[in-house]
Amino acid sequence: MIVSCCINGEIVPGTQASIPVSDLGLLRGYAIFDFCRTAHGKPFLLEKHLVRFRRSAALMELPLNYTDEEITKLVYDTLEHSGLQEAGIRLLLTGGFTPDSFTFTEPTLIITAEHLALAPEKEVQTGVKLMSHTYLREMAEIKTTNYSEALRLRHQVKGQQAYDILYHHNGHILELTRSNFFIVKGQTIITPSDHILKGITRRTVLDLAATVYKVEERAVLWHELAEADEAFLTGTNKRLVPVAKVDDQQIGTGKPGKVTLHVYQLFREFEKNYQPGYSFA
The missing domain is CATH 3.20.10.10 (D-amino Acid Aminotransferase, subunit A, domain 2)
Structure with a gap:
Protein backbone atom coordinates (compact mmCIF):
# COMPACT_ATOMS: atom_id res chain seq x y z
CA MET A 1 0.00 0.00 0.00
CA ILE A 2 1.27 3.47 -0.92
CA VAL A 3 1.44 5.68 2.16
CA SER A 4 3.01 8.84 0.71
CA CYS A 5 3.47 10.02 -2.85
CA CYS A 6 5.61 12.77 -4.36
CA ILE A 7 4.47 14.00 -7.78
CA ASN A 8 6.83 16.46 -9.46
CA GLY A 9 8.07 17.60 -6.06
CA GLU A 10 4.74 17.83 -4.24
CA ILE A 11 4.20 15.28 -1.46
CA VAL A 12 0.70 14.13 -0.54
CA PRO A 13 -0.84 11.10 1.22
CA GLY A 14 -1.05 8.10 -1.10
CA THR A 15 -4.84 8.15 -0.98
CA GLN A 16 -4.86 11.69 -2.37
CA ALA A 17 -2.29 11.21 -5.15
CA SER A 18 -3.49 11.48 -8.75
CA ILE A 19 -2.30 12.13 -12.30
CA PRO A 20 -4.39 13.07 -15.36
CA VAL A 21 -5.97 10.23 -17.32
CA SER A 22 -4.29 11.84 -20.36
CA ASP A 23 -0.85 10.75 -19.08
CA LEU A 24 1.14 8.78 -21.67
CA GLY A 25 2.08 6.28 -18.99
CA LEU A 26 -1.58 5.32 -18.73
CA LEU A 27 -2.66 5.74 -22.36
CA ARG A 28 0.42 4.27 -24.09
CA GLY A 29 2.39 2.49 -21.38
CA TYR A 30 5.20 5.01 -21.90
CA ALA A 31 6.83 4.88 -18.49
CA ILE A 32 9.81 3.47 -16.61
CA PHE A 33 10.37 2.82 -12.94
CA ASP A 34 12.75 1.47 -10.35
CA PHE A 35 12.10 -0.01 -6.94
CA CYS A 36 14.33 -0.03 -3.91
CA ARG A 37 13.79 -0.23 -0.18
CA THR A 38 15.11 0.88 3.15
CA ALA A 39 17.40 -1.01 5.50
CA HIS A 40 17.52 0.18 9.09
CA GLY A 41 15.37 3.15 8.10
CA LYS A 42 17.68 4.42 5.33
CA PRO A 43 17.46 3.93 1.55
CA PHE A 44 19.38 0.77 0.61
CA LEU A 45 21.57 0.92 -2.53
CA LEU A 46 19.60 3.94 -3.77
CA GLU A 47 22.62 5.32 -5.65
CA LYS A 48 22.81 2.13 -7.75
CA HIS A 49 19.07 2.17 -8.40
CA LEU A 50 19.38 5.77 -9.58
CA VAL A 51 22.04 4.76 -12.12
CA ARG A 52 19.68 2.14 -13.56
CA PHE A 53 16.68 4.49 -13.38
CA ARG A 54 18.58 7.14 -15.33
CA ARG A 55 19.76 4.58 -17.88
CA SER A 56 16.19 3.31 -18.40
CA ALA A 57 15.00 6.88 -18.91
CA ALA A 58 17.74 7.56 -21.46
CA LEU A 59 17.04 4.38 -23.42
CA MET A 60 13.32 5.26 -23.51
CA GLU A 61 14.19 8.86 -24.43
CA LEU A 62 12.31 10.14 -21.41
CA PRO A 63 13.95 13.32 -20.06
CA LEU A 64 14.82 13.06 -16.37
CA ASN A 65 15.12 16.70 -15.38
CA TYR A 66 16.37 16.14 -11.84
CA THR A 67 19.85 15.53 -10.47
CA ASP A 68 20.54 12.44 -8.39
CA GLU A 69 20.90 14.64 -5.32
CA GLU A 70 17.51 16.27 -5.99
CA ILE A 71 15.81 12.89 -6.38
CA THR A 72 17.52 11.56 -3.27
CA LYS A 73 16.30 14.57 -1.27
CA LEU A 74 12.74 13.94 -2.51
CA VAL A 75 13.07 10.28 -1.50
CA TYR A 76 14.09 11.22 2.03
CA ASP A 77 11.30 13.80 2.25
CA THR A 78 8.72 11.26 1.04
CA LEU A 79 9.95 8.68 3.54
CA GLU A 80 9.73 11.22 6.34
CA HIS A 81 6.20 12.16 5.29
CA SER A 82 5.15 8.50 5.32
CA GLY A 83 6.28 7.88 8.90
CA LEU A 84 7.29 4.35 7.90
CA GLN A 85 10.27 2.85 9.69
CA GLU A 86 10.94 0.49 6.79
CA ALA A 87 9.51 1.09 3.32
CA GLY A 88 9.52 0.21 -0.32
CA ILE A 89 10.55 3.15 -2.49
CA ARG A 90 9.22 3.39 -6.05
CA LEU A 91 10.64 5.82 -8.62
CA LEU A 92 8.33 6.27 -11.60
CA LEU A 93 8.84 8.42 -14.68
CA THR A 94 5.87 8.64 -17.06
CA GLY A 95 5.44 10.31 -20.43
CA GLY A 96 3.28 12.93 -18.74
CA PHE A 97 0.34 14.90 -20.09
CA THR A 98 -0.49 14.53 -23.78
CA PRO A 99 -3.01 16.76 -25.60
CA ASP A 100 -3.89 14.15 -28.23
CA SER A 101 -3.01 10.75 -26.68
CA PHE A 102 0.36 10.59 -28.47
CA THR A 103 2.26 13.90 -28.50
CA PHE A 104 4.91 14.18 -25.79
CA THR A 105 5.11 17.32 -23.63
CA GLU A 106 6.77 16.98 -20.21
CA PRO A 107 7.36 13.82 -18.15
CA THR A 108 5.97 13.24 -14.68
CA LEU A 109 8.24 12.11 -11.84
CA ILE A 110 6.54 10.13 -9.10
CA ILE A 111 8.14 8.83 -5.91
CA THR A 112 6.20 6.64 -3.50
CA ALA A 113 6.82 5.27 -0.02
CA GLU A 114 5.02 1.95 0.42
CA HIS A 115 4.56 -0.70 3.05
CA LEU A 116 7.42 -3.18 2.65
CA ALA A 117 6.97 -6.94 2.55
CA LEU A 118 10.24 -8.89 2.59
CA ALA A 119 10.53 -12.61 1.81
CA PRO A 120 9.74 -14.57 4.98
Missing part, protein backbone atom coordinates in the same frame (compact mmCIF):
# COMPACT_ATOMS: atom_id res chain seq x y z
CA GLU A 121 12.52 -16.58 6.60
CA LYS A 122 10.54 -19.79 6.00
CA GLU A 123 11.10 -19.48 2.24
CA VAL A 124 14.85 -19.19 2.82
CA GLN A 125 14.84 -22.35 4.91
CA THR A 126 12.63 -24.48 2.64
CA GLY A 127 13.10 -23.10 -0.87
CA VAL A 128 10.37 -22.36 -3.41
CA LYS A 129 8.88 -23.81 -6.58
CA LEU A 130 8.91 -21.93 -9.90
CA MET A 131 6.69 -22.35 -12.94
CA SER A 132 8.48 -22.14 -16.29
CA HIS A 133 7.14 -20.16 -19.24
CA THR A 134 8.51 -19.36 -22.68
CA TYR A 135 8.83 -15.60 -22.91
CA LEU A 136 11.38 -12.98 -23.95
CA ARG A 137 10.61 -9.53 -22.59
CA GLU A 138 10.69 -6.64 -25.04
CA MET A 139 13.57 -4.27 -24.19
CA ALA A 140 14.51 -6.45 -21.22
CA GLU A 141 17.36 -4.15 -20.20
CA ILE A 142 14.88 -1.31 -19.54
CA LYS A 143 12.73 -1.39 -16.41
CA THR A 144 9.44 -0.40 -18.02
CA THR A 145 6.07 -0.64 -16.29
CA ASN A 146 4.90 -3.40 -18.65
CA TYR A 147 4.32 -6.55 -16.59
CA SER A 148 1.32 -7.72 -18.61
CA GLU A 149 2.61 -11.25 -19.21
CA ALA A 150 3.24 -11.88 -15.52
CA LEU A 151 -0.19 -10.55 -14.58
CA ARG A 152 -1.88 -12.55 -17.33
CA LEU A 153 -0.38 -15.78 -15.96
CA ARG A 154 -1.21 -15.12 -12.31
CA HIS A 155 -3.98 -17.75 -12.22
CA GLN A 156 -1.67 -20.42 -13.66
CA VAL A 157 0.97 -19.60 -11.07
CA LYS A 158 -1.58 -19.95 -8.29
CA GLY A 159 -2.94 -23.15 -9.79
CA GLN A 160 0.51 -24.72 -9.82
CA GLN A 161 1.22 -23.46 -6.30
CA ALA A 162 4.32 -21.76 -7.66
CA TYR A 163 6.18 -18.86 -6.12
CA ASP A 164 6.85 -17.13 -9.44
CA ILE A 165 7.53 -17.65 -13.15
CA LEU A 166 10.90 -18.54 -14.66
CA TYR A 167 11.13 -17.18 -18.21
CA HIS A 168 13.11 -19.05 -20.86
CA HIS A 169 13.50 -18.64 -24.62
CA ASN A 170 15.09 -20.77 -27.34
CA GLY A 171 16.60 -23.12 -24.80
CA HIS A 172 18.06 -20.34 -22.66
CA ILE A 173 17.08 -19.62 -19.07
CA LEU A 174 16.47 -15.90 -18.59
CA GLU A 175 14.88 -14.38 -15.48
CA LEU A 176 11.81 -14.30 -13.27
CA THR A 177 9.04 -11.74 -13.49
CA ARG A 178 10.72 -9.48 -10.91
CA SER A 179 13.88 -11.35 -9.94
CA ASN A 180 17.12 -12.74 -11.30
CA PHE A 181 18.02 -16.44 -11.40
CA PHE A 182 21.18 -18.31 -10.41
CA ILE A 183 22.33 -21.92 -10.47
CA VAL A 184 25.18 -23.45 -8.51
CA LYS A 185 27.45 -26.19 -9.81
CA GLY A 186 29.91 -27.33 -7.19
CA GLN A 187 31.62 -24.14 -6.02
CA THR A 188 30.63 -22.12 -9.10
CA ILE A 189 27.73 -19.67 -9.13
CA ILE A 190 26.24 -19.01 -12.57
CA THR A 191 23.66 -16.47 -13.75
CA PRO A 192 22.29 -15.47 -17.18
CA SER A 193 24.01 -12.49 -18.78
CA ASP A 194 21.81 -11.44 -21.73
CA HIS A 195 18.18 -10.57 -22.46
CA ILE A 196 17.47 -9.84 -18.81
CA LEU A 197 17.03 -6.88 -16.51
CA LYS A 198 20.23 -6.82 -14.47
CA GLY A 199 19.09 -6.41 -10.91
CA ILE A 200 20.82 -4.37 -8.25
CA THR A 201 20.63 -7.25 -5.78
CA ARG A 202 21.98 -9.54 -8.51
CA ARG A 203 25.06 -7.35 -8.93
CA THR A 204 25.60 -7.08 -5.19
CA VAL A 205 25.32 -10.85 -4.73
CA LEU A 206 27.77 -11.49 -7.57
CA ASP A 207 30.31 -9.10 -6.06
CA LEU A 208 29.98 -10.64 -2.60
CA ALA A 209 30.06 -14.22 -3.88
CA ALA A 210 33.16 -13.54 -5.99
CA THR A 211 35.18 -13.06 -2.81
CA VAL A 212 34.64 -16.75 -1.98
CA TYR A 213 33.38 -18.60 -5.05
CA LYS A 214 33.90 -18.66 -8.79
CA VAL A 215 31.13 -16.69 -10.51
CA GLU A 216 30.07 -16.77 -14.16
CA GLU A 217 27.80 -14.44 -16.10
CA ARG A 218 26.93 -16.27 -19.30
CA ALA A 219 24.22 -18.01 -21.27
CA VAL A 220 22.53 -20.62 -19.08
CA LEU A 221 20.94 -23.46 -21.04
CA TRP A 222 17.71 -25.13 -20.02
CA HIS A 223 19.30 -28.57 -19.64
CA GLU A 224 21.62 -27.16 -16.97
CA LEU A 225 18.74 -27.15 -14.50
CA ALA A 226 19.04 -30.93 -14.26
CA GLU A 227 22.80 -30.59 -13.68
CA ALA A 228 22.58 -27.88 -11.02
CA ASP A 229 23.36 -28.67 -7.38
CA GLU A 230 21.48 -25.60 -6.18
CA ALA A 231 19.51 -22.65 -7.49
CA PHE A 232 18.31 -19.37 -6.07
CA LEU A 233 16.71 -16.09 -7.03
CA THR A 234 17.49 -12.52 -6.00
CA GLY A 235 15.43 -9.36 -5.82
CA THR A 236 15.06 -6.10 -3.91
CA ASN A 237 12.35 -7.25 -1.51
CA LYS A 238 13.30 -10.93 -1.70
CA ARG A 239 16.99 -10.61 -0.93
CA LEU A 240 17.97 -14.19 -1.81
CA VAL A 241 15.51 -17.11 -1.91
CA PRO A 242 16.55 -20.71 -2.64
CA VAL A 243 14.77 -22.54 -5.47
CA ALA A 244 13.91 -26.17 -4.72
CA LYS A 245 11.98 -27.06 -7.88
CA VAL A 246 11.15 -25.77 -11.37
CA ASP A 247 7.93 -27.36 -12.63
CA ASP A 248 8.51 -31.05 -11.79
CA GLN A 249 12.31 -30.77 -11.94
CA GLN A 250 13.86 -31.00 -8.50
CA ILE A 251 17.00 -28.92 -8.09
CA GLY A 252 19.79 -30.89 -6.41
CA THR A 253 18.51 -32.38 -3.17
CA GLY A 254 15.36 -30.28 -3.31
CA LYS A 255 16.53 -28.30 -0.30
CA PRO A 256 18.50 -25.04 0.11
CA GLY A 257 22.18 -25.79 -0.46
CA LYS A 258 25.26 -24.79 1.50
CA VAL A 259 26.53 -22.33 -1.12
CA THR A 260 23.14 -20.62 -1.40
CA LEU A 261 22.76 -20.24 2.36
CA HIS A 262 26.33 -18.99 2.70
CA VAL A 263 25.79 -16.32 0.05
CA TYR A 264 22.53 -15.38 1.77
CA GLN A 265 24.45 -14.79 4.98
CA LEU A 266 27.08 -12.74 3.14
CA PHE A 267 24.32 -10.53 1.77
CA ARG A 268 22.63 -10.13 5.15
CA GLU A 269 25.95 -9.09 6.69
CA PHE A 270 26.50 -6.56 3.89
CA GLU A 271 23.00 -5.18 4.45
CA LYS A 272 23.61 -4.94 8.19
CA ASN A 273 26.75 -2.83 7.69
CA TYR A 274 25.56 -0.75 4.72
CA GLN A 275 25.80 3.03 4.89
CA PRO A 276 24.03 5.13 2.22
CA GLY A 277 26.06 7.50 0.05
CA TYR A 278 23.65 10.40 0.71
CA SER A 279 22.00 11.37 3.96
CA PHE A 280 19.47 14.15 4.53
CA ALA A 281 18.47 13.12 8.04
